[in-house]
Amino acid sequence: MLKIYPSVKQMVMFENDYLLKKEFTVFFQSKMVNVFRALKEAGKFTAGSENDSDIRYLSDSSLENEAYVIKIETHSITINYGSEAGAYYATLSLRQIMKQSSDMVRCCFISDKPDLKIRGFMLDISRDKVPTCETIKNIIVLMSNLKMNHLELYVEGFSFGYPSFSRYLEADGFISVAEYQAIEKFANERYVDLVPNQNGFGHMAKWLEKDEFKDLAEKPDGIFLWGRQRQPSTLNPLNPGSLELVKQLYADMLPISSSSFFNMNFDEPFELGKGHSKAICDQVGLGNVYVDFVLKACEEVRKYHKTPMIWGDVLISHPELLDRLPKDMLFLDWGYDANYPFSDHFKKLHELKIKFVAAPGTASWCSFLGRKDDWAENIQNACVSAKRHEGEGMILTDWGDFGHLQFWPISWAPLVLAAMMSWRVKEGTAFLLRDYLNAEVFADQTGIMADAVMDLGNHYHYLNEYRSNATQIFYGFMMA
Missing domain, CATH: 3.20.20.80 (Glycosidases)
Known part of the structure; x- marks a missing residue:
């Protein structure tokens, strides 16, 4: 089981793995300079398109302000967020996941939001x-x-x-x-x-x-x-x-x-x-x-x-x-x-x-x-x-x-x-x-x-x- 601090509300692990790369392509639905700065602390990232990027950041109006969802699948990572703060917190969690992994990350679904505002x-x-x-x-x-x-x-x-x-x-x-x-x-x-x-x-x-x-x-x-x-x-x-x-x-x-x-x-x-x-x-x-x-x-x-x-x-x-x-x-x-x-x-x-x-x-x-x-x-x-x-x-x-x-x-x-x-x-x-x-x-x-x-x-x-x-x-x- 992955260790993420603070603990997340929901984590579901799957059987497949995602292969980590030396350099990732990433797509942001909107410009988020501070989120990208935080992401770069986990490795090398370059801009990509929505359809073919390794990591995609997509806004989701159904999520609360600081909430986020991370879906790590065999060939991609998708982050849904309720606000820019939610995207940032998702990035912090993703950084921890990558830090714990060598070359492979277990596919998973994470849904998280804070208990106190x-x-x-x-x-x-x-x-x-x-x-x-x-x-x-x-x-x-x-x-x-x-x-x-x-x-x-x-x-x-x-x-x-x-x-x-x-x-x-x-x-x-x-x-x-x-x-x-x-x-x-x-x-x-x-x-x-x-x-x-x-x-x-x-x-x-x-x-x-x-x-x-x-x-x-x-x-x-x-x-x-x-x-x-x-x-x-x-x-x-x-x-x-x-x-x-x-x-x-x-x-x-x-x-x-x-x-x-x-x-x-x-x-x-x-x-x-x-x-x-x-x-x-x-x-x-x-x-x-x-x-x-x-x-x-x-x-x-x-x-x-x-x-x-x-x-x-x-x-x-x-x-x-x-x-x-x-x-x-x-x-x-x-x-x-x-x-x-x-x-x-x-x-x-x-x-x-x-x-x-x-x-x-x-x-x-x-x-x-x-x-x-x-x-x-x-x-x-x-x-x-x-x-x-x-x-x-x-x-x-x-x-x-x-x-x-x-x-x-x-x-x-x-x-x-x-x-x-x-x-x-x-x-x-x-x-x-x-x-x-x-x-x-x-x-x-x-x-x-x-x-x-x-x-x-x-x-x-x-x-x-x-x-x-x-x-x-x-x-x-x-x-x-």
């Missing part, structure tokens, strides 16, 4: 570690090879090259507009949507520590949280200057993006209702004050013709307010431990007709080696629940809390699992991880790297205490 990854580039363009492009290649289609670079503070705030940018501490556009082009060529991401309510500490913006803080003296006093991080939603700052951030970022989505975040406004807005929150409810500011920001997002996305941590406990949100807004429900109640939340959101996306995590942050059992269960839980309750998709998160001390390879295994599970929500997917990681990610012929990384990721089971969203040894190191 959005199959994404969000990388924190703002907490003390800004990746290079080369690193981000490598991530895109890994994602694209596994048929993921959505990437976000999380921005808070000054990790994006805002033209209006260049006075606050530090060398090597941000991604410039030109770099962002180059990354977007690279991503789009591989059918990955680079979705702009910018926080604008909580997580605004970097802005509020500047003299220019200090008066925008909800609680200027900060807040005591998680055992220590923390600096102000939440905008005062009643101060008109807060919205003006958010408007300018959007004006600098959104026009350069071709994506139809924008993640406005708005998570963890810790001080809300504890400072300048306390009186109005006591009067009308914290949730209503929160939604009021969300809607004002959404008006700005609409000016750039984008669909807003928002984290769900505030409103998941205020279901009575969800009908105030725009009907097309994507509600991102995040939770990063093995037992996070995705299914309970999604059942409620589905009943309320709220469009939602599951947001599990790599469980790499606040640790040195990750939390393997947590990320494995968390990702599978998220994808299964999203499919069961007809969610829009899954976005895996990789945060940089407390300095982003984890090394990038710690996140590779959960990223691969999330890609495989979001394409095909199937039991046993985790058992495919080792082979793919060793062959395609670590390029390890000995076959030990995947086991080593994942076994080390379970070191936290040997500690005295389980920590949610972290490991005990990490906190011990940080507090020493």
Whole structure:
């Protein structure tokens, strides 16, 4: 049986074989430069006619957007696709088939399409570690090879090259507009949507520590949280200057993006209702004050013709307010431990007709080696629940809390699992991880790297205490 990653929905094998050639002729029903570029990585190809080509790409309006069919027969290969993205995904599968074969390929019929529409990854580039363009492009290649289609670079503070705030940018501490556009082009060529991401309510500490913006803080003296006093991080939603700052951030970022989505975040406004807005929150409810500011920001997002996305941590406990949100807004429900109640939340959101996306995590942050059992269960839980309750998709998160001390390879295994599970929500997917990681990610012929990384990721089971969203040894190191 052929191995294709992620697993395909249907594969029927036949008795005959197709003879591979040193050079193939290929016919495209319509011009698809990026698909042809991907195909060329599997060998030599030249243009041919529809009737006599070795490989034919034919559009099929009966197929869904990202769906495809591959028919390998004795003398030809036919690919039917629902869209250009479907043709690209078919090409990725065909490349894998050819790579596994020497001179003959078993004839077969493959029918495939994703279980979840959005199959994404969000990388924190703002907490003390800004990746290079080369690193981000490598991530895109890994994602694209596994048929993921959505990437976000999380921005808070000054990790994006805002033209209006260049006075606050530090060398090597941000991604410039030109770099962002180059990354977007690279991503789009591989059918990955680079979705702009910018926080604008909580997580605004970097802005509020500047003299220019200090008066925008909800609680200027900060807040005591998680055992220590923390600096102000939440905008005062009643101060008109807060919205003006958010408007300018959007004006600098959104026009350069071709994506139809924008993640406005708005998570963890810790001080809300504890400072300048306390009186109005006591009067009308914290949730209503929160939604009021969300809607004002959404008006700005609409000016750039984008669909807003928002984290769900505030409103998941205020279901009575969800009908105030725009009907097309994507509600991102995040939770990063093995037992996070995705299914309970999604059942409620589905009943309320709220469009939602599951947001599990790599469980790499606040640790040195990750939390393997947590990320494995968390990702599978998220994808299964999203499919069961007809969610829009899954976005895996990789945060940089407390300095982003984890090394990038710690996140590779959960990223691969999330890609495989979001394409095909199937039991046993985790058992495919080792082979793919060793062959395609670590390029390890000995076959030990995947086991080593994942076994080390379970070191936290040997500690005295389980920590949610972290490991005990990490906190011990940080507090020493």
